[in-house]
Amino acid sequence: MHKFNLGQVPPVTFGAGQMSKAPSIVGRMGGGPVLVIADAMLAELGVTQRLADSFDAKGIAVEVAAEVAGEPKEALVDKLCDRARSAGAKIVIGLGGGAAMDAAKLVAAIATQEEPAETFALAAKPLPRVGLPSIAIPTTAGTGSEVTRTSVISKADGSKTWFWGEELMFDQAILDPELTLSLPPHLTAWTGIDAVAHALEGATARNTSPGGLLFGLEALRILSDALPQAVDNGADIELRGKVLWGSMVAGLALHNCNTHMGHNISHAMGSLARVHHGLATGLALEVSVPWLVTQSAGAENYAKAAQALGGAAAADALPDAYQSLMRACQIPAALPKECDGVTAAALAVEMKNPANIGMAQNAACDMTDADLDAMAVRMMELPISA
Numbered sequence: 001m002h003k004f005n006l007g008q009v010p011p012v013t014f015g016a017g018q019m020s021k022a023p024s025i026v027g028r029m030g031g032g033p034v035l036v037i038a039d040a041m042l043a044e045l046g047v048t049q050r051l052a053d054s055f056d057a058k059g060i061a062v063e064v065a066a067e068v069a070g071e072p073k074e075a076l077v078d079k080l081c082d083r084a085r086s087a088g089a090k091i092v093i094g095l096g097g098g099a100a101m102d103a104a105k106l107v108a109a110i111a112t113q114e115e116p117a118e119t120f121a122l123a124a125k126p127l128p129r130v131g132l133p134s135i136a137i138p139t140t141a142g143t144g145s146e147v148t149r150t151s152v153i154s155k156a157d158g159s160k161t162w163f164w165g166e167e168l169m170f171d172q173a174i175l176d177p178e179l180t181l182s183l184p185p186h187l188t189a190w191t192g193i194d195a196v197a198h199a200l201e202g203a204t205a206r207n208t209s210p211g212g213l214l215f216g217l218e219a220l221r222i223l224s225d226a227l228p229q230a231v232d233n234g235a236d237i238e239l240r241g242k243v244l245w246g247s248m249v250a251g252l253a254l255h256n257c258n259t260h261m262g263h264n265i266s267h268a269m270g271s272l273a274r275v276h277h278g279l280a281t282g283l284a285l286e287v288s289v290p291w292l293v294t295q296s297a298g299a300e301n302y303a304k305a306a307q308a309l310g311g312a313a314a315a316d317a318l319p320d321a322y323q324s325l326m327r328a329c330q331i332p333a334a335l336p337k338e339c340d341g342v343t344a345a346a347l348a349v350e351m352k353n354p355a356n357i358g359m360a361q362n363a364a365c366d367m368t369d370a371d372l373d374a375m376a377v378r379m380m381e382l383p384i385s386a
Helices: 018-028 040-044 047-057 074-087 098-111 118-124 185-204 210-232 237-257 263-271 277-292 299-308 315-328 344-351 355-360 369-380
Strands: 013-014 033-041 062-068 091-096 134-138 152-154 162-163 170-177
Touching: 013 018, 013 098, 013 237, 018 047, 018 134, 018 170, 033 040, 033 047, 033 074, 033 098, 033 277, 040 047, 040 091, 047 062, 047 091, 062 074, 062 098, 062 170, 074 098, 074 118, 074 152, 091 098, 098 134, 098 152, 098 263, 118 152, 118 162, 118 355, 134 210, 134 369, 185 210, 185 237, 185 263, 185 277, 185 315, 210 237, 210 299, 210 315, 263 277, 263 344, 263 369, 299 315, 344 355, 344 369
Parallel strands: 013 170, 033 062, 033 091, 091 134, 134 170
Antiparallel strands: 152 162
16 A cells, blocks of 8 residues: 655635735734745836735735845845844745745744754754744746745855755745736746646656645646647636646645656756756756656556646657647757756766755656766757757
8 A cells, every 4th residue: 555645735815816815814814014025026017016005005014025036045045034033024925936935935934043044954954843924926837836845045156955844835825827927938838847847757756646646647637738828828817827726736746746857957957057947847857758768667657647748648658748748838959058068977966966866866767877977968968049
């Protein structure tokens, strides 16, 4: 009998315009002051002001820190923790993409302490048992961070480090597809393919479970249908809603079963070049899946994933089904120019880094150092886009 633990899911408020529910949700959670940690771009778009105004209208004190641009660094997390303490924050809201939400959940978990973020990296020290309540409001559809117990933060040198634990779970999530309407086609595709990767890897991982299959396969069915359409027609709120929901469901597959080769390679690449995580992950899966399905381990689940993507129910159908989705999402099989100069040898070293190797070890088959080296070569054999 398969033994597994089905992780908790925070209450989710879903629908167009539902960000307006934030003040009432905060009220039910005990009230402010509220610290909003957001992507810098959202201040320029007026989204943070709209959220702040909704709190002002209800007499709830709010402070906005729209300071996340790209991967948040540990120093920024420490600064935001100081901001939370100085503001007397009782609730933290993460508003934005995965970077803003990862920063917010970590701040909420550790701001009650005086220790720097690096103290808790890679579970070197357990996270505090009692943190600040937190709410996720994603503005992209891809990371699933609103329902996961992990946070990815960069060190000063740009390398990625991990934090994990139930203490990082958001207490509430608001999924408002209106907030994703401004995403241009390429970002819709890149963030969406990250969600596909969460679903595919969660459903085919070594430690997958009935929960991983339930969430992962359903997310693949949703996203393989809705994501290409949303890339083509980003103004369709129904399509945006489907992709946002599919992203959350994929996040539950990640939450319960974790990732494997696609994320091992993409996180390694992200430590070497300033490349969009979703794009790197999508390409990493494209180069790794054809090899993975030649291994005997995991064939049954690869077949299920292929079928969920619209292909035949056979393991060897998965590469074509996945590649077809990549092309339908207008993602070419080419690395961005930021990856020019990265060598396969350097990539392989980062893939074996303690911060990344656990993902490779979660592949259904055993991975040797030689296998990882070969995978790095395949990745760097992709052409560099113009």
